[in-house]
Amino acid sequence: MSDFFSQPRERIGTFPTPLEFMPRLTETLGGPRIYLKRDDLTGLAFGGNKTRKLEYLLADAKQKGATHFITEGGVQSNHVRQSAAAALLGGMRTELVLNSTDPVDQVPLQGNLLIDDLLGAHCHYVETGPDRKPKMAEIAERVKAEGGVPYVVVSGGSDAIGALGYVGMILEMNGQLVEQGVSPKCIYVANGSAGTQAGMLVGEALFGGGYAIKGYCVVPGGAEEITRDTLTLANQCAAHIGVDPVDASLVLCDETQFGSEYGCPTPAALEAIKLLSRTEAILLDPVYSSKAFAGMIADIRAGLYATDDAIVFVHTGGAPALFAKVDLLKPILSR
Ligand SMILES: Cc1ncc(COP(=O)(O)O)c(C=O)c1O
Missing domain, CATH: 3.40.50.1100 (Rossmann fold)
Structure with missing residues (x-):
């Protein structure tokens, strides 16, 4: 029996966050069925993961x-x-x-x-x-x-205690998936300091899911190092609540969307920001979520999914940074 439910928690967010189907985005990309887990709407001072x-x-x-x-x-x-x-x-x-x-x-x-x-x-x-x-x-x-x-x-906030937040997110999201009758093939998320993906991996080990969890590296270091850090943190979090270590083969970290530097959106990330804002009126951030979203688009375009498959993108927030990075957004702005 895990100790997850006895961990001290201060309720300062707005939960559950919605799990929403994205009809216009799905149509524009020609399938699969795309869902967003709206962790940009967690409340606290503009929300986010x-x-x-x-x-x-x-x-x-x-x-x-x-x-x-x-x-x-x-x-x-x-x-x-x-x-x-x-x-x-x-x-x-x-x-x-x-x-x-x-x-x-x-x-x-x-x-x-x-x-x-x-x-x-x-x-x-x-x-x-x-x-x-x-x-x-x-x-x-x-x-x-x-x-x-x-x-x-x-x-x-990526230590064994902080990562618990994303153990709980998996429980919350699994309930919504069942309610909505959705069985996603993959959950997409940005990976910066690894706590979000690590917590999700522990959450899936604890509560099940049956989907892949794919993280996109947005900090330098390369996939190998970030995979190792994510596994280490997942296992620290698992040990903290008495859960068995995570299967290393389940830690999927992809570095292809990193680009040239941390904080600098790639052309694909800019396209992602534009696409989601113009189809669903939802704003990605220029540092994290846009790069992970670009990775999801690349997988779709590479033909990884059938049109009736479902996938989930965890929107981790970060939109306030848009206002501080206007210069970097120029290629997708009207002037
Ligand atoms: C908006 C946003 N998305 C994703 C992440 C990545 O989360 P983590 O650091 O837990 O990997 C961060 C981290 O700062 C973030 O601010």
Whole structure:
């Protein structure tokens, strides 16, 4: 018997998120039947996949008596934006460590960073990604010295506790699939810091599903390294709730949509943003979901599915970054 249901959880999101059939998109692509799991609609400060992880991380922080919620990311991090909202609801002070090469007063206050600011988060800037961890450690020491209790959350909230959010998502989605009479061949999702896909793999091991789970790498590292990290995290999460290790052959990570760099949409990702917005009026983000969606389109065009097959795309949110990346969207804008 797994310990999943006894894990502490703070209800800060809007669940269940809808599982919706996409008729216009399906018709435009000529099948298979495409469904979206709308985790862009999880509520918390513009929604997205981090809400599910933060429900478990916040509960853990509260149990440990935390006064300060410390986490890290790029200036346009969705995880950071949602962490600021979660910590605020949990009555904690938020300390965000962000990396930017711009001078602090010139970092554009827009997109996710604008929301961090509106939520009253305290931002600390460092130059590079690797500088973030030592800065978080320094802040944690300062908090302790002042009598507070720091709670440090890794990038993307992707640890054994954060990944629990996506174990639960599988249970929620499986119920909706049964209700709607849908048996998907594959579930598509973006993979950044691996927590979402890792949690889903544990969820399928625990609750069943019978579908493939395919993750698209949006950070550098290559499929081999990201597959290894995803498996490691899935097994840490599984061990945390007393579930057997995940079958390594089920960890599918695809690097073909990464492009040239993190955060930079490829032509296929831009096409994906345009296609979904013009068919179903749903907005993908330029960093994560658009690249995974482009991978799903590529599979469809490669003839992987029959017209009456079903597939699900997990929309993990991130649209606030659209406002901060207008220049990169130019090829699909009218001017
Ligand atoms: C919008 C969006 N989608 C997908 C992901 C990837 O999730 P994970 O880091 O759990 O792999 C992220 C991570 O930051 C994200 O912000």
